[in-house]
Amino acid sequence: MSGQFQTSNNAMHIAxxxxxxxxxxxxxSVDGLSPIEAEKRLREYGHNRxxxxxxxxxxxxxxxEFTHFFAVILWVAAALAIFAETRSPxxxxxxxxxAILAVILINGAFSYWQEYRAERAISxxxxxxxxxxxxxxxxxxxxxxxxxxxxxxxxLLEEGDNVPxxxxxxxxxxxxxxxxxxxxxSLPKARTADGEAAIGAAASDASNLLLAGTALVSGQGRAIxxxxxxxxxxxxxAHLTQTAGKSVSxxxxxxxxxxxxxxxxxxxxxxxxxxxxxxxxxxxxxNLMFAIGIIVANVPEGLLPTVTLSLAMATxxxxxxxxxxxxxxxxxxxxxxxxxxxxxxxxxxxxxxxxQQVFFENTLCNANEHHxxxxxxxxxxxxxYCHNLKQGLRNGMASxxxxxxxxxxxxxxxxxxxxxxxxxxxxxxFDSQRRRMSxxxxxxxxxxxxxxxxxxxxxxxxxxxxxxxxxxxDETSRQHIGEAQERMADQGxxxxxxxYRPLQEQESPAExxxxxxxxxxxxxxxxxxxxxxxxxxxxxxxxVIMVTGDHPHTALAIAREIGLVTGDRxxxxxxxxxxxxxxxxxxxxxxxxxxxxxxxxxxxxxxxxQALKNKGEIVAVTGDGVNDAPALxxxxxxxxxxxxxxxxxxxxADMILLDDNFASIVNAIEEGRAVFENIRKFLTYILTxxxxxxxxxxxFVLFKIPLPLTVIQILAVDLGTDMxxxxxxxxxxxxxxxxxxPPRPRDQRLLSWSLVARSYLWLGALQAGIAMSAYFFxxxxxxxxxxxxxxxxxxxxxxxxxxxxxxxxxxxxxxxxMCRHPRLSxxxxxxxxxxxLLLGLGVELSLILxxxxxxxxxxxxxxxxxxxxxxxxxxxxxxxxxxxxxxxKFVLRVCAESPRQ
Numbered sequence: 001m002s003g004q005f006q007t008s009n010n011a012m013h014i015a016x017x018x019x020x021x022x023x024x025x026x027x028x029s030v031d032g033l034s035p036i037e038a039e040k041r042l043r044e045y046g047h048n049r050x051x052x053x054x055x056x057x058x059x060x061x062x063x064x065e066f067t068h069f070f071a072v073i074l075w076v077a078a079a080l081a082i083f084a085e086t087r088s089p090x091x092x093x094x095x096x097x098x099a100i101l102a103v104i105l106i107n108g109a110f111s112y113w114q115e116y117r118a119e120r121a122i123s124x125x126x127x128x129x130x131x132x133x134x135x136x137x138x139x140x141x142x143x144x145x146x147x148x149x150x151x152x153x154x155x156l157l158e159e160g161d162n163v164p165x166x167x168x169x170x171x172x173x174x175x176x177x178x179x180x181x182x183x184x185x186s187l188p189k190a191r192t193a194d195g196e197a198a199i200g201a202a203a204s205d206a207s208n209l210l211l212a213g214t215a216l217v218s219g220q221g222r223a224i225x226x227x228x229x230x231x232x233x234x235x236x237x238a239h240l241t242q243t244a245g246k247s248v249s250x251x252x253x254x255x256x257x258x259x260x261x262x263x264x265x266x267x268x269x270x271x272x273x274x275x276x277x278x279x280x281x282x283x284x285x286x287n288l289m290f291a292i293g294i295i296v297a298n299v300p301e302g303l304l305p306t307v308t309l310s311l312a313m314a315t316x317x318x319x320x321x322x323x324x325x326x327x328x329x330x331x332x333x334x335x336x337x338x339x340x341x342x343x344x345x346x347x348x349x350x351x352x353x354x355x356q357q358v359f360f361e362n363t364l365c366n367a368n369e370h371h372x373x374x375x376x377x378x379x380x381x382x383x384x385y386c387h388n389l390k391q392g393l394r395n396g397m398a399s400x401x402x403x404x405x406x407x408x409x410x411x412x413x414x415x416x417x418x419x420x421x422x423x424x425x426x427x428x429x430f431d432s433q434r435r436r437m438s439x440x441x442x443x444x445x446x447x448x449x450x451x452x453x454x455x456x457x458x459x460x461x462x463x464x465x466x467x468x469x470x471x472x473x474d475e476t477s478r479q480h481i482g483e484a485q486e487r488m489a490d491q492g493x494x495x496x497x498x499x500y501r502p503l504q505e506q507e508s509p510a511e512x513x514x515x516x517x518x519x520x521x522x523x524x525x526x527x528x529x530x531x532x533x534x535x536x537x538x539x540x541x542x543x544v545i546m547v548t549g550d551h552p553h554t555a556l557a558i559a560r561e562i563g564l565v566t567g568d569r570x571x572x573x574x575x576x577x578x579x580x581x582x583x584x585x586x587x588x589x590x591x592x593x594x595x596x597x598x599x600x601x602x603x604x605x606x607x608x609x610q611a612l613k614n615k616g617e618i619v620a621v622t623g624d625g626v627n628d629a630p631a632l633x634x635x636x637x638x639x640x641x642x643x644x645x646x647x648x649x650x651x652x653a654d655m656i657l658l659d660d661n662f663a664s665i666v667n668a669i670e671e672g673r674a675v676f677e678n679i680r681k682f683l684t685y686i687l688t689x690x691x692x693x694x695x696x697x698x699x700f701v702l703f704k705i706p707l708p709l710t711v712i713q714i715l716a717v718d719l720g721t722d723m724x725x726x727x728x729x730x731x732x733x734x735x736x737x738x739x740x741x742p743p744r745p746r747d748q749r750l751l752s753w754s755l756v757a758r759s760y761l762w763l764g765a766l767q768a769g770i771a772m773s774a775y776f777f778x779x780x781x782x783x784x785x786x787x788x789x790x791x792x793x794x795x796x797x798x799x800x801x802x803x804x805x806x807x808x809x810x811x812x813x814x815x816x817x818m819c820r821h822p823r824l825s826x827x828x829x830x831x832x833x834x835x836x837l838l839l840g841l842g843v844e845l846s847l848i849l850x851x852x853x854x855x856x857x858x859x860x861x862x863x864x865x866x867x868x869x870x871x872x873x874x875x876x877x878x879x880x881x882x883x884x885x886x887x888x889k890f891v892l893r894v895c896a897e898s899p900r901q
Contacts, residue, residue, distance in 0.1 A: 014226050015206035019170045019193065026224055028152035030170065032136035041150035048149040048165050048228035050238045065108040070259035070304060073266075074104050077299045080292045081711070088289050095860075096715045100299075103719070107304045130162045136222075149225050157210070158220035166203075166232040167210045167223030169193040175219035176388075176429050177210060190429040193221065203233055213237075218388070218429070237630065254750035255307065261751065266298035269694070277701050294697050300686050300718065307679060310730025314675045317731075322658040323668035324642065330654035332679070333636050334620065334672025337542060338743045339612050340665060341597075341605075341621045341631075344548040344558055346641060347662050349524040353408035356493055359484040360518035361466065362477070372416050378467050379518035382498040384413035385422050385441045386450035388429070405494070408522055409452075419443070426509060440509045447503040451511055455485050455519065458497035462516040469501075469515035477516075484519055492557025493521030526562045529663035534563045536666050541742030545595045547605055547621075552598040559596055570594035578604045586611045605631040618743065620665065623653070639665060666739075673744075674734035680750060682729040684759050685812070685819045689717055691764025692771040692808045699772065706790045706797055708775040713805045716861050721809045721847045724840035725816040731836045732820065763818065766884060767811045770877040774807035775800050777873055778866050798864035802852055805863065807874045809848040813841055814878045818885045823892050826882070 014022050023029055033041070065071070081097035133146045134156040141156070146164040149155070155167060157175075169175070175191040191207055203209055210216075210223055213234035229235055270291040277287035308328065315325040325331055345351050355367040360376045372380070387410055389402040400407050413419075422441040430437035436453020451458060459481065465473045481497075488495045499514035537544050544564055548555050552572050559565040571592035578586070578600060589595070590611055597608055605621075609631050612619045621628075621635035629652040632638030640653035641660040657664050696708035782796040790797035816837065817826040831838055851857035853865050 014168050015203070015209050017168075019168075022168050022224060022226075023170070026152040026226060028154065028224060030136075030154060030222075031139040032154040033150070033152050034138050038137060038148075038150055038153065041152065042148060045150055045231075046229055047147040049147045050235060051230055062108075062112050065112045066104060068259075069256055069263070071104055071108065073259055073263050073299060074100050074304075077295065078104070080295060084289050084292045084711075087285055093711055096711055099715055099719050103304060107308060130164050133164045149228055151225055151228060153225040155223055155225060156220075157216055157223060159216050159218050161216050163210045163212055163214045163216070165212050165225045165229075166227035166234075167225050169208050169210060169221055169223045172221035173219050174427065174429060175210075175221050176217045178215045178217050179211070190434075191219075191221075255304075257749070258303075258751050262299060266295045269298060270295035273698070273701055280701070282701070290697055290701060294694060298690055298694065300690070303683070303686060309727055310678060310682065311675065313727065313731050314671055314678075318655075318668050318671050319658075321667040321671065322642075322661065322664040323671075324656040324658055325654070325668075326656065327654045330637055331672055332675045333618065334655070334669050335674070335676045336618045336743055337620045337637060337669050337672070339543045339545060339617045339619050340537065341545045341547045341608060341612070341619060341635070342662055342665070343622045343624065343628075343641075344546055344555055345524065346624070346643070346660050347622050347657075348530050348546070348562060348564075349526050349558060351404055351524065351660075353405045353494075353522045353524050355408055355412040355520055356491070356523045357488055357521040358518060359481070359488070359520075362480050364484045364487065367412060376518065377417065378500065378515070379498055379520070380413045380417050381419050381443075382450050382452065382500050382517045383409040383520060384419055385443070385448070386437070386439050386452045386498065388424075388427060388437070388439070404524075405522060409496075409520065412520075422448075428509065428511065436511070438509065438511055440503065447505065447507070449501050449503055449509050449511070449514075451499045451514060452496050455481070455495060455497040458499050458514070459516065461511050462499050462514045464513075465516040473516055481516070481519065488519065488521035489553065489557075491521070491523075492554075492561055493523050494554060495519055495521050524558070526558060527661055527663065529661060530562045533663040533666040536739050537669075538563075540669070540739045542669065543593070543617075545590075545597065545608070547597045547600055547608060549599060552596070555596050555598045559594075565594045565596070567594055570596060572596045572598065575599040575601055575604050578607065583611065583614070587615055590615060603630070606634050609634045620669075622657070622662075622665070624660075628652075670734045670739050673738045674732065675730075676744065676750070677735070677738070678730045678732050680755060681732065681819045681821075682726040683751065684755055684763070684822075685726055685729055685815060686718075686722060687756070687759035688763040688767060688815055688819075689722060689808060689812055691760055692768040692811070693717065695768040695772060696775070696804065705786070706779075706800070708772060708804045709801060709808075710862055712861055713801060713863070716805065716847075716851060717808055717812070721844045722812060724843045725812065725837070726840075728834060728837040728840040729816065729819055731834060733833055735821075758822070762888070763815060763885065766881050767808060767815070770811045770874070770881060771804045771807045773877055774870060774874050775804040778803040778870055781867060781869075792862075795864055798858075798862065799866040802863040803866045803870050803874070805861075806848055806852060806866075806870075807877065809844060810874050810878050811881055813844055814882050816841070818882070823889055823896070825886055825889055 014025065017025060078097045078100040081093045081100065085093035085097065130146050132143055133149060135142050135144050135149065136154040136156070149165050153165075154170075155164065157163065157167075163177075169191060170193055172191060172193040177189050177191050179189055189207070191210060193208060203211060211234060212227075212232040227233075227235075230239060273294050274287055274291035277290060278284075282290075311328040311331045314331045315328065318325055318331070342348060358365060358367055358372065358376060358379065360379045365372070387402070387406040389400040389406050389410060391398060391400060400410060420443075422443040425440040425442060425447065427440070428438040430453070434453070435457040436451055438449055438451040440447060440449050442448075451461070459478065462473050465471050465477060471477075485495050485497075497519055498517045500517055501514050503509065534544060546555055546559055546564060552574060556565065556570065556572060559570070571589055571594060573581075573589060573596070575597070576599065578597065581589070586607065590608075597604075600608070605623075605628065609619050609621055613634075613636070618637075619635045620637040620639055621631050622639045622641070623629070623632050624641035628640075632640060632652040632654075637655060638653040639655045639657060642656045642658040643660045655668065693709060693714045699705055700707045778800040779796065782799070784790070784796060784800075817829075820826060820829050851861050851863050858864055
């Protein structure tokens with residue numbers, strides 16, 4: 001940035017300057033810049049637009065989806081299969097190679113599409129800046145493209161305009177600005193040309209600044225541009241949004257780890273059997289082909305599509321529970337969440353203010369009492385007229401549009417006693433310094449000034465009280481008002497004071513010598529589902545931290561009401577205090593079991609998330625504004641509001657709450673926990689069939705028997721009969737006990753040693769015994785004897801391999817019930833809980849019958865129908881398989897319960 005004049009990235013510097021000094025610091029005037037100077041500055045500072053941070057080109061991102069470690073394993077397996085086909089045609093290797101290539105291409109394309117959809121936050125940010133703007137240059141009013149603005153330009157803004165750059169007001173009339181995109185606060189802020197900025201305050205709090213990306217709710221004015229493009233406060237948020245690193249999910253890490261284990265195991269086993277074959281004298285090429293067969297048989301080709309489809313199905317279940325998942329890995333990550341950083345308004349509360357209590361004439365009463373009409377007339381009239389709501393359409397119906405608090409006050413007053421319409425003559429808008437607002441209306445031929453605001457801002461202006469204003473407001477009355485205010489505040493109500501005064505015909509409105517009319521306590525009620533959801537989080541070991549832009553007292557009151565805070569000394573950290581904390585101090589503060597963060601900015605919210613991640617927590621964060629986007633991207637799980645959230649927040653998030661309800665987050669976490677368990681279930685199921693696929697090769701090499709199972713028949717199991725039952729396991733409903741357990745340890749493995757032992761050494765070994773028994777039974781039925789060779793097309797050999805394949809499939813049909821739970825009996829689960837399971841079993845049985853009994857199935861898979869007498873043997877063996885597994889589970893349950901007795 002040039003030193004010719006002070007454009008100042010430091011917005012607060014220019015906020016403290018007078019208007020002439022501000023103009024001078026930017027070397028401009030009220031007539032604007034000359035075209036030549038504007039062109040010069042455009043070359044120096046660049047265009048006023050949100051720039052994309054340079055990232056990898058799309059072709060490289062696409063290539064990455066086909067070159068990660070598991071994809072490389074599949075590429076190698078496909079290459080080995082195709083190579084084996086060239087050396088030994090007719091073994092079905094080419095079909096296996098093509099099938100593996102299809103798996104790689106489909107999964108790679110799907111993953112790339114998911115990532116591509118996730119990288120659109122920057123386009124949503126750009127939409128918040130206007131395309132055209134009114135500018136004064138050389139004293140002439142021009143309409144220019146907003147991206148041509150430069151520091152020193154004079155812009156004209158009016159109601160409804162989006163602010164195109166960071167500006168310092170030099171003229172203002174009734175300006176109120178929605179700063180939600182920067183601060184997250186929905187309440188419009190007043191802005192004036194002669195406003196002041198507190199020392200050390202944030203730029204968003206300076207009452208004489210307009211920041212890019214905000215919008216004028218009312219008023220009009222002129223302003224000097226002092227920062228453009230990525231130098232604006234909005235640009236900083238855009239930069240944070242793009243550069244905030246997205247966490248790699250636990251599932252992605254586990255799949256990568258599983259890939260390495262599979263690669264080492266498959267390659268190691270292939271090499272071992274190649275050496276064994278060499279030692280026992282097998283020909284080199286025959287030995288190599290069977291080593292390749294061993295390697296390919298140990299690569300679970302169906303794992304990636306099964307995981308992907310299982311996650312996709314989980315997203316559908318979550319959508320039915322009002323949680324829309326944008327990134328598939330987020331499904332599983334939700335289940336390991338240990339901390340939720342939640343907004344308050346609209347998420348924990350209904351964002352629907354209601355009047356709870358009123359105080360007038362030294363009387364505190366509930367809002368639903370019937371005698372309010374006459375006695376509280378002045379207070380009700382005050383509440384009815386003191387607002388800046390506008391009538392419009394919502395959901396096709398006429399309604400009041402604006403601040404929910406003012407809607408509540410107006411509705412309450414009209415319900416008790418409607419005083420009719422009164423034209424609005426002028427307004428003194430609310431701002432954070434004055435903490436009050438006033439309007440002037442004409443009612444029954446009289447001009448009235450009505451004021452409302454924080455009691456400490458309104459009461460000092462009042463001198464009288466009573467219905468007609470005839471009673472002096474003495475110290476005793478003020479004490480009664482203070483006591484009533486405290487009683488309301490103790491109940492978590494937001495308390496507003498109301499006052500009024502009649503005006504003469506030509507009298508200028510002034511907030512002085514007001515008549516106090518009363519207090520009103522409003523409540524933004526918590527969503528009815530939230531207390532139970534908070535309790536479920538606590539029983540599930542999930543910590544909930546409120547992170548809000550609201551006042552600390554309001555946040556604490558709501559936190560107590562919903563059960564988030566129950567102790568006497570919760571941690572309450574305001575944004576200003578957070579800004580001064582070191583990283584270590586913040587992490588130590590987060591050890592407090594009950595924590596609230598209030599008045600936080602976008603960067604501060606992200607700091608909280610980063611501190612929690614540094615502590616080893618799995619963090620889910622809610623947000624609705626542009627200012628929340630960096631925190632949403634930084635968190636393990638970013639959760640945007642679907643009803644009130646901005647497009648930028650939605651694009652940066654992993655999940656969108658369709659109903660903005662905290663309870664839906666907890667439901668989604670329950671589904672996420674179920675996903676991890678379900679993936680382990682179908683991983684057990686898929687890995688089990690590896691052993692009966694490997695043992696036939698071992699028996700062939702070691703015992704020199706005809707090969708019991710061909711490669712194409714292995715493919716029939718891995719990418720055929722096993723797929724739908726595995727998906728059915730991925731669709732299991734959450735176990736109610738899941739939300740009564742703490743989050744799983746961060747280092748808990750998807751593929752644990754216990755899972756491997758159960759799959760390979762127990763279930764897989766039993767299945768291998770069933771498959772080999774069926775194979776030899778068919779051979780002996782046909783009179784085969786040990787040492788006899790059989791040709792590849794010999795009917796007896798084809799029937800035997802078909803029986804081996806059928807036995808594996810039937811055993812897997814039984815195994816799918818075994819895998820529904822590692823300890824509980826299969827009989828404790830109803831089939832009606834999972835309709836996909838019945839469909840999977842039906843498809844699996846249909847496929848094996850087609851493979852065994854149809855000419856097409858025989859030709860593709862090298863099969864032939866075996867004698868009907870073999871089926872009862874297979875079914876009896878499968879029944880024995882089920883009995884043995886049920887006995888194992890029974891012993892586990894007895895051992896688990898015995899210490900308690």
